[in-house]
């Protein structure tokens with residue numbers, strides 16, 4: 001038999017198979033026929049039931065739907081009430097200040113000096129924990145003693161997650177950066193980002209801090225020469241911290257201290273819009289907020305900020321691809337210009353996986369946000385406290401003068417940072433008395449047992465009040481007094497590690513604290529060397545937003561100190577003539 005030619009028998013079998021398939025298909029019916037049969041069935045059914053029959057069913061169906069829905073709502077409502085009652089009963093072991101009224105609870109205090117004082121009184125009254133109510137249904141457990149915070153902040157194993165009540169509005173801006181992310185994503189990123197804050201990386205940034213503060217001081221001298229001695233500290237210092245962050249993160253110099261660039265203006269606008277939204281519960285609902293002019297401005301500024309960080313990332317990726325990792329790193333090390341974007345681009349997890357562009361963008365945006373206002377607040381309040389206490393200011397100035405001798409140019413170096421013990425004490429005391437971040441929040445995903453046996457039930461929000469701990473008379477004697485000697489290392493009274501927590505503690509503490517402390521020291525040392533800082537006559541009114549501010553801006557008087565070697569000094573003297 002030749003290949004390709006089939007026998008008669010085979011052909012017969014094939015024909016038989018074809019006929020069987022066709023027969024089966026005919027029995028099942030073709031799709032069109034099927035549809036026809038279904039339609040005929042439907043017409044037959046409606047004919048026999050009659051339209052009137054269908055109509056008579058409608059009210060019963062509606063009634064049934066109504067009954068099912070209302071039963072579900074009733075059961076759901078009763079479950080919520082029961083859960084609420086059980087929660088209230090379990091929370092009875094914690095004291096609570098008298099309610100303003102049953103509807104508002106303790107709402108309505110706002111972020112004012114009065115609210116700061118009110119909470120200070122509560123700290124003296126209740127010693128470690130109390131509850132307060134946001135409206136009639138949301139209890140907040142406020143903790144303000146070192147002995148009760150460790151189960152929340154130092155929990156081993158599963159980390160107690162942050163509550164988003166205070167951070168939610170930042171999400172469109174910061175995405176899933178370190179500050180807002182949770183679980184495995186946070187753990188992986190925290191591990192990958194920790195090397196970015198190693199001392200070897202921070203060392204070259206000290207030069208950047210010096211340059212940024214020089215620019216600010218030249219501006220101050222100019223303003224003083226024009227007769228403006230009273231300056232609003234937050235405004236000047238925020239621009240300065242943004243300037244140095246932009247250089248450390250992106251290696252980008254936008255001269256923003258002279259004229260804020262569109263990018264820097266967008267960050268300032270985003271920070272102020274988030275604070276405004278916090279103060280207006282009507283704008284808490286996203287859909288409504290997005291329709292308002294504030295919401296539209298927020299979304300525009302977010303786009304602008306994201307576009308900037310994305311452009312830098314794309315450009316850097318391109319260079320990295322062109323040069324290859326080895327040469328790229330070699331060049332960066334040689335020119336000492338390794339920045340955060342480089343580190344984020346090169347970071348790898350345990351499986352050798354790198355961060356995506358979206359992740360890098362979220363982390364860079366997070367550093368810009370978390371690093372500028374906080375540090376600016378820390379520096380501004382430290383200057384305020386030293387303005388109030390000239391004796392401490394003089395002692396700091398003397399310490400820095402002795403350290404620098406006749407060094408030219410007047411520049412703080414990395415090794416100097418550990419040789420300013422008194423300035424360091426003054427900074428720490430200021431971070432205690434005026435903590436830039438006044439609280440952190442946690443959401444209890446399980447029952448939390450406090451060391452004294454009391455239990456915070458699962459499902460509640462806890463506020464760990466950094467401000468409350470730092471102002472608790474049971475922890476700090478005379479807490480309202482500014483006394484740097486509390487932090488004297490020779491002081492025999494040892495401070496508990498949980499009594500001083502401006503950067504929080506535990507696994508979710510501030511990753512940027514060494515960066516911040518280095519910048520605080522450089523800026524304060526150079527400022528005290530070049531200026532005398534004096535208080536304004538108006539009393540301050542603290543404003544605890546996400547960051548601690550002053551209600552009307554923190555105004556201080558600055559007087560340039562005579563430094564004949566400074567070229568700026570000659571300039572200002574000539575202009576005064």
Ligand code: HEM
Pocket residue numbers: 162178179180190366367368370371372374375378435436437440441502503504507508509510511512513515516
């Ligand atoms: C005086 C200045 C600063 C203060 C007082 C401060 C304070 C804090 C505090 C209290 C937290 C905990 C927040 C929470 O648990 O919700 C935190 C977290 C954080 N901070 Fe700072 N911070 C400062 C400067 C910086 C700087 C300069 C950077 C970055 C360049 C930075 C980056 C971060 C990040 C990324 C987190 C989130 C860490 C995580 O959850 O893993 N901070 N900071």
